[in-house]
Amino acid sequence: MTNTVKFLLVDDLEENLLALEALLAREGLELHRARSGEEALELMLGNEYALALLDVQMPGMDGFELAEIMRANDRSRHIPIIFLTAGSGDAARKFRGYEAGAVDFIQKPIEADILRSKSNVFLDLFVQRQQITSQRDELAMLTAALQAADQQKNRFLAVLAHELRNPLAVLLAGLNFLERPKEGLDNESVRKSMRQHLHHMTRLVDDLLDINRIEHGKISLRKETVLLGDILPPALDIAGPAIEAAGHDLQVELPDEPMTLEVDPARFIQIVGNLVSNAARYTPAGGQITVAVSKLADGANITVSDNGVGIPVEQQSVIFEMFGQSDNGRGLVGGGLGIGLALVKQLVELHGGEIRLVRSAPGEGSTFEVHLPLAR
Known part of the structure; x- marks a missing residue:
């Protein structure tokens, strides 16, 4: 929804346009000027107007002809038109104006209060229409989300x-x-x-x-200062039965330098155990799973890689959402509820860390990376 409302002012005389601008200027209102019907039509191609004020008597294309063209065009037919005329207000002239699509006539010399009052009506209507459109779009998005x-x-x-x-x-x-x-x-x-x-x-x-x-904010971490090398083995043990049953080869790569983390040990084991169990579950028998740990200046990176079925591109954006389980089309739907990665993400973030999918491709496997801050 745009915050700026636009009026189109059309008159062949510069002094008349300047006078209209001075009378109508207000915050949130953008006034566009055109010195001819052709120039006005060009402006309408790239702008949406809440009101068009058209001078009737212009050389070449007059106001009536411009209005008729506007009404014949899908983009401009909805724009309300007020004619500004210095000529006589006879019935035949007004009839032609209304037939061309006018909503009103204002006689010159223009009375400022009348011009402002009438133009404000259309400004308010335009803003209301924008709000209704925005609410309709929001409702459509909400409906789609609920579905x-x-x-x-x-x-x-x-x-x-x-x-x-x-x-x-x-x-x-x-x-x-x-x-x-x-x-x-x-x-x-x-x-x-x-x-x-x-x-x-x-x-x-x-x-x-x-x-x-x-x-519901009812989980609290019981953090301790622990060596990563001490709590990694219990995390890998969780996935041990699945790895053994499928005959996977598990490789663990640790740096020589010890790393100290301030984490809830039980939740750390849950994080790593979930990731490695997922790798085992989504990897056909006899696969390769690698858990690699590296130390950075601001934390520890734990990378879990596999050569399994991978995640389709169209599903990679939802894997960390609740129940965003991947259906890889190869008969391996995971043997879980699709909440594992969502839970891991929330637990990692509770520790002030971050998890991301580094890469994944169908038939080539996946690599997840968890970044956790080091103990201070």
């Missing part, structure tokens, strides 16, 4: 149902096996499978609760 949120909610509920149903089915089947043991059944492997799926369900619920706490 997108509704689709996102439905998708989340569908994924949630899937994510909970699968481990519940395994737990139920395992319980049945244990209650009615069969010959040759490996009870320990059944229990191991049940523990893994129970851990998966617990993690889903914990992530949901953490997101809710952060959004």
Whole structure:
């Protein structure tokens, strides 16, 4: 929505234009002048006017002819026209003016109060129309956002149902096996499978609760001064089962110089564990995952790279949003609710850090970088 309203003043005499400018000048009103109908039409091509004040008697194209051309053009037909005339006000003349599209006539010599009063009506109408247009556009954007949120909610509920149903089915089947043991059944492997799926369900619920706490400002960090080399291994252990199950090769690169961070150890483990687990989940079996740590002047960079399925370009802008899970089109939809990266982003930012997607391409993998400040 523009803050400046524009009037178009058309008269072949410079002194008349100067007089109109002096009478109409006010803050927020931009006055454009034209000395002929042709010049006025040219100005209309690049400007939107709230009102056109046209002198009737001009050489060449007179005011009536200009008005008729304006009414025939889609861009200018909506512009209100007030004719300024020094001639007689007979009915036939006025009829032609109204037929050409005039909303009013003002006789010369012009009375200042009448000109200001009538022009203010159209200025206010134009501003109101702009406001209505802006509100309409905002309403359309809000409607689109609500529709997108509704689709996102439905998708989340569908994924949630899937994510909970699968481990519940395994737990139920395992319980049945244990209650009615069969010959040759490996009870320990059944229990191991049940523990893994129970851990998966617990993690889903914990992530949901953490997101809710952060959004309501109810999560607080318990920061400690720790060596990065001491808390990185427990973070990698979280993803250990997924890496081992898929036969991934995990490479860890640490600088020789120790780095001290002031972080909440549990949340740091959650951040790195989520990123490495994501890499394992989105990488086909036998993939390569690299966790590289580097020290900068203002902090530590932790880079997690994989050679997995990658993220389509059109989805890269939403991966840090709630439920912005990537569907990579290769049958790997992540085995999660799509809240992992959103949670990681919020936890990193609570620490005064930053996370970004460095690169990603379908079939080539992804690289995420977390920047955290060093302990002072």
